Amino acid sequence: MDDRALLATVRSVIGDGAVEDDCAVVSCGDRCLVLTTDMLHETTDFPRDMTDWQRGWMAAAVSLSDIASMGAEPVVLLLAAGLDDPARLAGITRGAADCCARHGGRLAGGDIDRHDELTLVSTALGWCDPRHLVRRRGARPGDLVCVTGVPGRAEAGLLGHGCHRLALLEPQPRVAEGRRLGLAGISAMMDLSDGLALSLYDLAAVNGVGFAISGDALPRPGGVPEPGATALALYGGGDFELLFCCPPSVYPVPGVACTVIGTVTAEPGRVTIDGAAIERRGYEHRW
């Protein structure tokens, strides 16, 4: 069983549409509120040599990235910390607060608990003008498909490529980019945390479309020999980049550094690179 199979369990209780996007969406007067929560554990989610400051930073970044992927502005972040050692709280809290200071939102509280294994759960609330909210659903054949930054860098860092180490340890959620993309009127967006390939398949499924990726266009982590670099770009997890689709008329979006990596096609569920199917794999918990 994988995460996506488990999501079917949740859907059967709370309804299909509820778990489609990176955030839950609520209408509040003339604004949309977006809300997301993410759980991270010491052994499965944090590289071993991270500092506690970096763990706190990453916990905040994960949720801010979800807010970014809706085109919204982060407002408040809460951090629930299950601590094996209370002395770790100061560094963790400071890291989360610093990530908010850099990218948006205000660390405003949370919960503290004892735990054998460090467990951090961040929750972020954001908002935006409903006209600029971006969902996963909305991509149409003929749209461009684009990605910010270079997918695969976090996993390259994990594999020991020193120049990508900071991408792994101190990920920068694309909050400013997300808001600019929302304002520009892109058609669909999500963040990349499980890897580009899985994200493309998820986006294809929601939209009933396919993706034709161009191998020449795909950015790859520098300093990694082929075919490793392409594999990392497609299947590496842990990046906090944005994957989005937009009509050609919307591209380029001022102030957003990104790469057009292909086009949206009318072939539902078919995700290819240079015409060959991309494997449907990436970062998933196994059960």
Place this chain on the structure above:
Amino acid sequence: MDDRALLATVRSVIGDGAVEDDCAVVSCGDRCLVLTTDMLHETTDFPRDMTDWQRGWMAAAVSLSDIASMGAEPVVLLLAAGLDDPARLAGITRGAADCCARHGGRLAGGDIDRHDELTLVSTALGWCDPRHLVRRRGARPGDLVCVTGVPGRAEAGLLGHGCHRLALLEPQPRVAEGRRLGLAGISAMMDLSDGLALSLYDLAAVNGVGFAISGDALPRPGGVPEPGATALALYGGGDFELLFCCPPSVYPVPGVACTVIGTVTAEPGRVTIDGAAIERRGYEHRW
């Protein structure tokens, strides 16, 4: 070190006022948003013979109780589940959804993770008219101090008193009561989860007041011999009742079953029952 000492660490990073109330508060147009998150673990927070449905219910109830304690209306709940066994997700999700269906809010998503020990983190977003928001701060000497329900029932249930078992396993957050109290214009409120005594001390500290509790007035769990019943009412944890203060002119509040247990005094930090100091203890994690 205890939870309250650890909170000082958080305050030193994010500011004093930020962690005073049961929820973070954000102004949004003509509404107040309130946001809370709570972490629960299998071994420390869930009685052993609970069903998974009850665990999900309790996880939702904890956060809905925080929303209630601000006088707000629950809107959305998210549940992050660290699962030792994926088969548990269905019951847990159903329990959380049912608690929302009963008390308010909509279970709208969350996160799923693997974990050696079941860990549930619920996050609730609520809102209310800013005129009816209730905070911990606001109690004044001469106010009545009141409690909904009977404090100590959850711990009585934990100790094997069968008639209180359901209070322990299926706590009912006082959402409807909280809203009515907010509308009525009470002066201060919090929920009771760490026990009445600790809650009184917390409320006294925030307000720079004291409390004179009347032993005759204090509701106690039925079927428990004295002095055990009084000790449970004062020091037992796990209840989801509301503790609030209000000017005498506001009492009683229509539709809210509660008991006046004493008065707010001008003696900062002095919390007594029939003139004798109440011990400053209750449910706290030890570190």
